[in-house]
Amino acid sequence: MDLRLERFLPYRLNRATAVASKQFSRIYRDEFGLTVPEWRVLATLSALGTASAKEIGRDSAMHKTKVSRAVASLQQRRWVSRETDDLDRRIEHLSLTSAGKSAFRRLAPKMLAFEEQIMARLSPKERAEMLRGLALLEKALGIPAIEDAEEKVV
Amino acid sequence: MDLRLERFLPYRLNRATAVASKQFSRIYRDEFGLTVPEWRVLATLSALGTASAKEIGRDSAMHKTKVSRAVASLQQRRWVSRETDDLDRRIEHLSLTSAGKSAFRRLAPKMLAFEEQIMARLSPKERAEMLRGLALLEKALGIPAIEDAEEKVV
DNA sequence: TCTTGATAGTTACAAATGTAACTATCACAA
DNA sequence: TTGTGATAGTTACATTTGTAACTATCAAGA
Structure with missing residues (x-):
């Protein structure tokens, strides 16, 4: 196992x-x-x-x-x-x-x-990779992505 | 702020x-x-x-x-x-x-x-990126990396 | 031997948390 | 108007958790 x-x-x-x-x-x-x-x-x-x-x-x-x-x-x-x-x-x-x-x-x-x-x-490159990975993790878990604007769809 | x-x-x-x-x-x-x-x-x-x-x-x-x-x-x-x-x-x-x-x-x-x-x-590429990001996050937080060498890159 | 200090593990107590029940209010329809 | 169901928020109760104190044991010296 x-x-x-x-x-x-x-x-x-x-x-x-x-x-x-x-x-x-x-x-x-x-x-x-x-x-x-x-x-x-x-x-x-x-x-x-x-x-x-x-x-x-x-x-x-x-x-x-x-x-x-x-x-x-x-x-x-x-x-x-x-x-x-x-x-x-x-x-x-x-x-x-x-x-x-x-x-x-x-x-x-x-x-x-x-x-x-x-x-x-982390180096600048690594930092970008880390944030990219975190975003992908959120995607995999079905967590809505960060909204950039103030608009909030209800 | x-x-x-x-x-x-x-x-x-x-x-x-x-x-x-x-x-x-x-x-x-x-x-x-x-x-x-x-x-x-x-x-x-x-x-x-x-x-x-x-x-x-x-x-x-x-x-x-x-x-x-x-x-x-x-x-x-x-x-x-x-x-x-x-x-x-x-x-x-x-x-x-x-x-x-x-x-x-x-x-x-x-x-x-x-x-x-x-x-x-996630696509295979995204999955690799996600795991890479997670590993970098652990590095940033000072968490010892997975010791078992064999990194899981899909 | 008899301290002293460290360690493995458990437990008592208090704080934090979730579930469910509660109060108060609203919308809407018979 | 009254009844039904939904909603915002609070609270009661039980569970979970962490902190600190505890027991039991060990090691190393005086």
Whole structure:
């Protein structure tokens, strides 16, 4: 039976993700005590401006209970504010407060710099190959490709 | 602030891994009720023949408590047996029982077939590129390359 | 022999997570 | 208007996980 775990796709993915997640999360955990879901809500809201919890979940690929808890926590920090929709009172429009935006502005460059630092271990050619491979992996797994424009087909 | 989550490396990794893990784990979960750690211990022991919990942890990149619990569960199923080392009684030598081997023999081909099915969504050239990208990602993250020399380039 | 420190493995406890049930609201039709 | 089913979001409960503490054992010296 030639199933060696180290050659097996889901295992390799899992290991790579665990390593990356551990390294990246240290930045926002040490500096702000943020959890992974909280960081993602922060980044998503920063990108979208205003969004409902459902939209955040779709955009960040998180389960709605995870989103709900992360939002509640960020709201307690006064980094996120909410406003009920006038027409449909089930919907809460969420957005970053100025404190939330400020935190993200301090955090984002560090995250990007660390990403750059990781990628700098590869030559420019290798880096392009790595990103190409990642895109192909997403294709194989049926994950929709990155959209370039703001347009979002619903 | 141009940090878009969908372009951000750790986020993309996490999403791809979650999708893959969910699809793959269905096979051994539905058929045998195995958890991810249990499946990994099974595969690792199948590859190594006999190993200590520590070796399983190193080989499968799992925390020792995860290994301990997975082993305990597999032992209750009578799929794993243990024998204390004669010279160092802290060490337990673990191995698959014949029932464990039998289960793995039924499971492994299905796992490999599913991996093949995923990869079949790519052309041979794309598949090679994807695996190349994955290897480069591991390099960037400082994960030791597959030692077994024979690189799997389709 | 009797420390001291290291190691293999297990377990207690707390934090994080998913499932399912829940509340509140809406749309729509009988 | 009232009933039915769908949806946004929250919460209760059980499972899973990691951290830290624990047991048992070993090795190497004083």
